Amino acid sequence: MTDQAVDTDGVRLSGGAVAESHFLGRTRELKELRADIERAGLDTISGRKAPRARVLLIAGRPGSGRTALAEQLVRQVADRYPDGVLRARLGEPDGTPVPVERAARELLTALDLPAPPGAAEDDLTEALCVALAERRMLLLLDDAAGAEQVDALLPDTPDCLVVAVSGGPLTGIADVRPCTLGGLDTKSALELLTRYTGSVRITVDPRAAENLVEVCQAHPAALTLAGGWLAARPQAAVSDLAKRLHAETDEGAPLGRVFRLVHDHLPATGARLLRLLSLAPAGLVDPHTASALAGCSVSAARTTLDDFVALGLLRAVDSPLPQYEVPGCLYPLLRSLAEAQDRPAELQLARARMLERTVRLLQSCRAITETDNPEAREKVQGMPRSLRFPSPRAAADWLTIRRPALLAAARLAVADGELDTLARRLMSQLVRAMVAHFGTHAAAADLYGIHRLVLDVAERRSLPREKAAALLNLADLDARTGRTGEALARYRAALDAGREANDPYATGRAMESVGGAHQELGDYDRAADWFGRALVQRLARDEREDAARLYGRIATAHTYAGRYGEALRNWRAAVAGHRKNGDVAAQARALSELARVQEYAGRPAESLRTCQEAVEWARRAEDVRLQAALQLRLADTLEHLGDSAAARLHRGAAERMLGEELQEGHDSDSATEHGSDACEIRSAPIED
Template sequence: MDNAKEHGTPQHSPYRLQLLGPVAAWREGRTVDLGPPLQRAALCVLAVRAGRIITKDTLIGGLWGDRPPNTAEQSIYTYIAGLRRVLEAEPGRRGPYSTLISRSRGYVLERGTVEADVGDFERHLAEARRLQATGDPRGVLRALEAATECWSGPALCGVPGPFAEAERVRLEELRLTAMEDRAGALLDLDLHQEAVTTLTELVAEAPLRERTRDLLMLALYRSGRQADALDTYLDVKRLLAERLGVDPGEALRERYELILRADPSLDPAQSETTPGGTQPRPPRQLPRAATGFVGRVEELVRLRSLLTPWDGGVPQAVVAITGAPGTGKSALAVQAAHTAAHAFPDGQLYVNLLGATPGVERLEPIGVLGRLLRALGLEGKAVPSEEDEAAAVLRDRLDGRRTLILLDDAAGPEQVRSLLDLPSGNTVLITSRESFSMADDCVRLVLRRMRRSEGVTVLSKLVGAERISADPAAVSHLVELCGGLPLALRLAAARLGERPDWSVRDLGGRLEDRRRTLHELEAGQIAVRSSLELSYEALARGGALDRLAARTLCHLGVLPVASVTADVVAALVGEPADAAERALDRLVRAHLLETGEVGRYQPHDLVRLFTIELANTHLTPQSRKDALMRALGFYGATTRHASTLLDPHRVHSPWPDVPQRPLALGTPAEARAWLNKELPHVISAASQAMASEDDEIARLGAYVGFALIWELTRGTHLREHLSLSRQALKVGERIGDQEILPLAHMQLMWALIAVNRPAEALPHQEAELGLRRAQGDRFGEMRALGNLGLVHLHLERYAEARECTEAQRVIAREIGSQVGERHSLLTGGSACLGLGEMSAAIALLGEAVTLAEAAGDHYHECDGLLTLARIYLERGEPLTAQRHLDRALSHARELSHVKNECEAFIMLARAHRLLRAPEPALACALEALAIGQRSGDEHLCRQAEDELREIGEAFPVWRSRRRASRRMR
């Protein structure tokens, strides 16, 4: 048979490449010899990323991972030369080349020179998604059948290397999803029995996929087989419990309940969902439109023409609403988005980018992409960690759809660059203070001051037409004084509402006086500042609550955090929490603060800047310092208390004698909830304090950072941990504080160990040990010795590690430190393991685990169990290792210790692999990889990826499946 016909070789491309099966190539119908396996692997890397520069390092990593041979670079040259011999039109020449081209940073396989079945497969998938959006199930079925026809066996079969392994996993997931979508299309066409046949085969191939089971249950039920549908659920419930120790997901449980009671919604005529009745409704994330929105008529008409063109054409790809602060960009964008929502049936998404929020870190592009992908239904663990990859997945998800994405408060084009190239039919609506004139395919709408007539309308709407119409000249003048800015107009209207005895002319006179003091500022900012200052002074001259609210507003400018609670403000102002809460609520009513989630308050961006000015002008330097010290005292004391509740066995750094008492947290759950919400604010406050030139403020900021050590060590804030530790060391060195210096060295050691840089950690731990000995601090010396042993352990200096831990144990027993003794046993056991002394390692670790269990120290118990499990895995006893790992995983989750949880999953994956259980092995390895990616720990990610590679090599079985080739009736 002619291979070109069999594999669909196109006439316009001389080469046809098969990747969805045994890797092979044809040129004009004749088979091409692609060379040895690693040369084929290099071609796969280039072909999958055709048109993009692939660096030499990328090729080496794709073929050998992080352990390439010494000859790797020369081998790459050899493989490129070999590929050119078979791919170039005139083989044997020394260039110039037209197919596989050299670039300064690597190589490029030109687009269009090689046609691959992967491209056909993905094009058919995109066509299916497009047809799905238009409600054409027959077209969807045809496209998905064409997609599955592209496969001839396991993807990249016979190709070695990490890239091939990762690509196999990705393509296999796409194939299984396509088969599920095909079954969903059959259900939509009432071809229930055909769906049952397809899904039964798919369940045999992938028995733990819950969506497959869900569709099969629905297909069986609609085929009149209710009992079989229920049995399908019970079967997967048993499998999940046996292999993974988990229950079915919520969707599967709901399907079971519906089938159990024969709910009418399961009938095809009653189903309002898409493919197979499983697709959730599109996201609707837009904030509520302002009920009192007036004005901006021309801008709204312009936006409507861009978002919903009169001729029915595709909407504008990118629209940016730009302008000065306070011009009402966000309100206009939300209003326009609601008006055009009907033209975007596949969803409306919203993200506040925090681009111009003073003192608050803006969202990173990868964070924005992650939020959007999760809103579109992608599971968190499936969201890529690299910006380019995540942007590609988003484009893939939106292909053939109509979706509106509102990105509020962008710092500039660079923050959203990866979102400006979405498929046609989707629109990105952006608000920003920065110019978007250089953004591609972007229409800018520059929002300027309101017209006088619109400003009058705004005041009339907010204050009342009768009062406004009484003095038209004064109203016009008031609009001018407010600079035509909606924020200023709204605040002026609020003041008139609070003071019914004032005329519009009275308020105008007050604003006019304030303008003279701000003559150097821009007109728009003059009006906003005037309104804000007027509102503040009205509170300052009011009753007791108003005066407390005014004082609170002043003090908010002292603390540089994104949002506050009443408890924090109580410390800041020096008042009881209930009084602080009443003052905050009064500021909300005065439109000077906003509320987000319950119990949290934040100022508008311009108000935030105004509070800083208030603090500098209305509080003395000593008052500002006292307020900040009180807030830092509260943050540090509560952080320390919460950490103690979560793990009472950990030794905390000394805490200075401050009058602030910690928040009354009663349970570990309350402590965890407080830390989860306040951690970014505590980090920000500590960092800002350590940057202060005032030694007392900087010193207390360092101690707040020390209070965070256990939360940072067990969590995912690696960058913040490193930054705070370095700041603390600088503070200690600057002021010569002999208490801060050893603590800072120790904390910096922990931070460097967390990012896998033990060589840099060593001098800091040696410095701490020297300081502790010079101070005669026996407990400090004992702990420093233990930590030094830990650093040696990470450096694989096992003899030195054991020597340190033995010295630590002597002092620990001398001073009666049980936690120190447990630490020495754990580190000593690991050192013996590194030295190959298995029996000694097991004895030391077993003693440590026994002591930790008796003391209720789950942190040390978890550490010991993990190391014992590692030993038993090395000894070929996976069942014993699994029992230890199950206990360790439970403790790690209880403690929210991300690193230990990830390591437990990695070793569980290995244990299941050794027990020849591929499904739970893969599930555990994927969970470990997801945890590693969320934490940003590259070392953990590499370990998880290595285990995934081992699993792939251990179970290379491709179960036979029936090709989906039925034709439509």
């Protein structure tokens, strides 16, 4: 494919994409749907209050205009639902049902409500029902594959309304009458054609236009493709297209016949790119995706995509960046043609090019945030101009907009099973980019899903080192969301994988995390034991900083268990370790904890001396918050010793310190969050 724009049958479309048209026809269906909202349900007739939201079902084949009708209905009745409209898509372009867990999570996110990473489907749907119970909202559930999906998301309140779009009935949901769509009425069908062809070509031969509508069975998607084909050929008569379609010998739906005609009249390069769009993750395409699939320049790809929009083959997505969507009704046709006309090796190569391009874009997206790193700046400058982002804000916007496609790309790459090396690189860069731009906490739900995919690949390819890393990351996220039991099981599995891989980092971190989980569960004896095992390994490897930190964790476990003697011994070891390492701030914090335990043990005089020493080291470390906290502890200790005047002095000093810090301003929390290294993917050496 050359760098030149692909024309359609030799004719360049000068007007760009056809503007999105207003809604056509379906007057009777809209009237019936609105009447169905007011219709008394079976519960009302029997004298009971409806326990759940009313469900309106719009059923029809893909391309029949079912989603457009649903959106038009939502626009007409939205003012009755003051809390707004929620939308969820329950089907992938290839027809795969979207997991209820993912749909519920997206809806909770849209409501600005927490959706803990890794939470079970039942927990998320229950949280959604609770959230909607106090609201009057309208839910649009598009592309529902079955009643189970819709039923799991139904609000338990009659004050909400659900508009579901599906290919068939939702058997199992009570009191649902489907509005089944056929073709458009003739007047609306002719108006749809007119928007592409202009009024003259329809009015000069109305019989031919009506014949074309009849051949297309008034199917909206088929008429859209027919109109686009005619718009690209101003000299062609409407009757010519009708005759061509009549001459088609292949039996099948009118959409398939019109689509094959449009495809066959594209130049070879354009037809090939169109078929390859069946590989686009989540059916979302941008110029980079198309460029990588076809092996052409980004500018040529964008021109061709705009031409496809004009032909009705793609929909332009309302987005700050150029993005397009493959209509769901065309996806199976594209995939069928690709499998028939392109060799499997060519399709796999195109998929690999697309994943490689995505990896490089993610590398650039992350590198632009490392403004203080000369190596990162040099690496960005070495990339082609088309892969560079002008600013961190532009990179973050791209990552946000392309997020659904990027996550879908990771899922598809792992499901493919033949591109695991690329899949691992893609997931590694996706994690790093998300952490760099959004932070570990904000991206936790997406990171959880990615780490599960990493675990799938590691188990499939027998990669114990990556398995250990994925398990550690998943367990960390479990622990943060209160699922300590699940976290403990994963930490133990990570320990086994780390030992299998002979990875001291993974085994050490897993042992320490097992201890932390036991401590969270209140089993302080086991916690101290596991911290001790981790300490032995750190000492054997002469990892002094980690050893000093582990002395503190052992001391904390003993403190919780009330064994103050053991706690004091380990805190003194931690203080000595930090002193040898030259870590002034850590030494001050360890002294602070030592003073706390001395106070618990009934040694206020010792606690006072230790606390004063800790204040001095905190001053040297320039840790104002710790100094203030220690001053308050000194005040409490002095009050216990009966020196109220000195206690007031220390408390006043603490208040002044905190006041000065507030005036100077705090560093952004996001800086600390973005710097977190909690979600890393450790793998065999691969290019970063």
